[in-house]
Amino acid sequence: MKKNQNFALPTFTQNTYAGEFxxxxxxxxxxxAKTLDNKYIEIHPNVKxxxxxxxxxxxxxxxxxxxDFTTSGSVALSERILEPKELQVNLQLCKQEFVDSxxxxxxxxxxxxxxxxxxxDYLISYVGGKVAEATEINIWQGTNTNGxxxxxxxxxxxxxxxxxxxxxxxxTVSSGVIPAFSGSATVVGGQPISGSITSTxxxxxxxxxxxxxxxxxxxxxxxxxxxxxxxxxxxxxALGGGSVxxxxxxxxxxxxxxxxxxxxxxxxxxxxMSANKVVAAQKSNLFFGTGLLSDYNEVKVLDxxxxxxxxxxxxxxxxxxxxxxxxxxxxxxxxAY
Numbered sequence: 001m002k003k004n005q006n007f008a009l010p011t012f013t014q015n016t017y018a019g020e021f022x023x024x025x026x027x028x029x030x031x032x033a034k035t036l037d038n039k040y041i042e043i044h045p046n047v048k049x050x051x052x053x054x055x056x057x058x059x060x061x062x063x064x065x066x067x068d069f070t071t072s073g074s075v076a077l078s079e080r081i082l083e084p085k086e087l088q089v090n091l092q093l094c095k096q097e098f099v100d101s102x103x104x105x106x107x108x109x110x111x112x113x114x115x116x117x118x119x120x121d122y123l124i125s126y127v128g129g130k131v132a133e134a135t136e137i138n139i140w141q142g143t144n145t146n147g148x149x150x151x152x153x154x155x156x157x158x159x160x161x162x163x164x165x166x167x168x169x170x171x172t173v174s175s176g177v178i179p180a181f182s183g184s185a186t187v188v189g190g191q192p193i194s195g196s197i198t199s200t201x202x203x204x205x206x207x208x209x210x211x212x213x214x215x216x217x218x219x220x221x222x223x224x225x226x227x228x229x230x231x232x233x234x235x236x237x238a239l240g241g242g243s244v245x246x247x248x249x250x251x252x253x254x255x256x257x258x259x260x261x262x263x264x265x266x267x268x269x270x271x272x273m274s275a276n277k278v279v280a281a282q283k284s285n286l287f288f289g290t291g292l293l294s295d296y297n298e299v300k301v302l303d304x305x306x307x308x309x310x311x312x313x314x315x316x317x318x319x320x321x322x323x324x325x326x327x328x329x330x331x332x333x334x335x336a337y
Contacts, residue, residue: 033132035139035270040224041286041323044082045293051082053287053326082289084322085149089127089299091315124299127315136272139288139323140228149322152286153274156325156333163328166192173329180209180278180334194335197230197276199237205334206235206262206278212332213280222283225265228273232260235267278334285326295319 035041044051063072134147142151156177163176171181171192181190190212197205206225210218217223227235239258260267265280273279300316325331 033136040268041288044289047084047289053080080324082324084289084320086320089317095311140272159328176328177331177333180212182208199234202234202238209334217330225267226270226279230275232269280332287324289322291320
């Protein structure tokens with residue numbers, strides 16, 4: 001009589017194998033957390049519960065000289081809250097899943113099976129990679145549902161909606177993140193723009209986005225254009241000759257990657273972003289908070305045989321993640337409408 005049951009456990013597709021096991025596994029390609037790996041945003045570790053991001057706005061402080069001390073200008077101090085959310089990975093596998101596979105000898109001949117060392121190493125790496133993939137997506141698309149924290153796209157959209165009105169097709173931004181628009185003014189006027197970005201319109205769209213950047217932000221060393229995979233592909237195609245003339249960029253239709261730079265502003269590929277979204281912001285104005293960065297590298301594997309006598313083993317991770325932006329009016333968001 002079979003004494004162990006498998007309840008909704010992961011299954012494994014076994015491939016036909018001939019020859020000696022080489023000790024290697026092939027996993028699907030993972031989206032790495034490129035936004036964090038490349039430090040495209042500010043990383044704030046050691047945030048146990050909440051962190052206050054203070055914003056200082058000083059204006060009108062320069063005045064004519066005099067013998068007296070005369071206060072001038074205004075100082076406004078406001079704040080945003082960066083509150084990482086606690087997340088976890090609880091995965092359970094049954095060692096019997098491997099008994100009839102070509103990995104059977106890796107388990108040993110005893111009825112008390114042990115976890116194959118090669119698979120254990122692979123699984124730790126694979127689970128860590130899947131967490132990195134989920135984190136990259138959550139940084140941008142997260143909606144604070146189960147297994148997710150509120151990402152930049154939700155935060156930026158809410159800020160645009162709270163501080164922007166459109167009357168007779170003209171944008172008025174009283175506060176908050178600036179929506180991308182077509183027009184000549186930086187805060188008031190023009191038409192809000194959104195929609196699909198393709199190789200035939202990406203140059204025009206990026207022109208409008210750059211023109212929407214406030215003069216006080218344009219030219220800053222850490223100003224970046226954040227784009228998703230689709231926009232990055234469209235831009236590379238356009239530079240290859242898709243829409244910028246028969247010769248394309250430097251007569252190189254197929255010869256190598258074209259520069260990720262638009263009119264002097266670096267473009268950074270963030271695979272976690274939604275399609276047809278672009279963010280123009282300073283790296284120093286976007287924040288990621290977590291408890292300990294080392295938590296992302298710690299995957300615990302628990303063999304349950306010595307605990308409850310079962311054939312199961314468990315994979316456990318615990319970590320915290322959250323994002324926030326600083327000064328809203330220094331950010332331009334394409335895709336808010």
